Amino acid sequence: MFFLQADTTGISRLMLIGTMGMLILAVGIIAFVIFHQRKVIRYQMQMKKFEAEKQQTLLNASIRFQEEERQRIAADLHDDAGPLLATARLYLNENLVNLEKPQQLQNILSAKQIIDDAIGLIRNISHSLMPPTLKNFGLESATTDLFQKISGSGVINASARFHDYRERLKVDQELLLFRVVQELVNNVLKHSNAGFIHLTQNATGNNLYLRIHHDGKGITQAEFEKLNESSQGLGLKNIASRINVLNGRIYFEIDPSQTYYKVTIEVPRQSRF
DSSP: HHHHHHHHHHHHHHHHHHHHOOOHHHHHHHHHHHHHHHHHHHHHHHHHHHHHHHHHHHHHHHHHHHHHHHHHHHIIIIIIIHHHHHHHHHHSSSGGGGGGGGHHHHHHHHHHHHHHHHHHHHHHHHHHHHHHHHHHOHHHHHHHHHHHHHTTSSSSEEEEESSOOSSSBBBHHHHHHHHHHHHHHHHHHIIOSEEEEEEEEEEETTTEEEEEEEESEEEEEEEEHHHHHHOOOOHHHHHHHHHTTTTTTTEEEETTTOEEEEEEEEEEEEBBO
């Protein structure tokens, strides 16, 4: 009887120890899950914060670019168009009626020439905002024209070829894409010391792709993202902000052969109609 009680007591102790062990293990698992979830939540919050900061950086870059554009246009109008119109006004003042007819005619002709110059200046400003080739004929024609002019300079071999652009994008989308291409090309011409620059276009599914190849000095995706996070590289920030507006992506890479750099722009295709 004594031995039976002893065995029962031992079994009870083992069961108690086992139960406590299971409880401790369960508590440990719960604590680990809670700790892991908190860690995941903190990471997600950090990523959201980083993404918000990135979006704010792109927005600030876009605002700075727009403000610079406004200031440039205001300066062009104030410094160039303003004096021209003021000079034309001098020729057409109230004393004009008191002059001899030959002098009146000369003043009118001079004023007309100055006004024509002012109209030409304002037209150039307007064209810089929306190139007429782009507005009238689309992205393909405007881009091809840009590369033909670059090639015609004889400084660098340049070409552009569109393979699948049967349906135009919306005008504002084409303008954003064209400005991105312009900025990229200007960077290549200014900084890369390239011998050639080529652009190709194609489409897959609902995505439109523009690829720029050049054999000069370029940057990789990591360098692009690093410059975007710094206070430098306003031109690259302008590119990133425009790509962001287009809901697209941009990739900077060097070919495995190490002989040329490639920039790929990917944007969703949206019909203008």
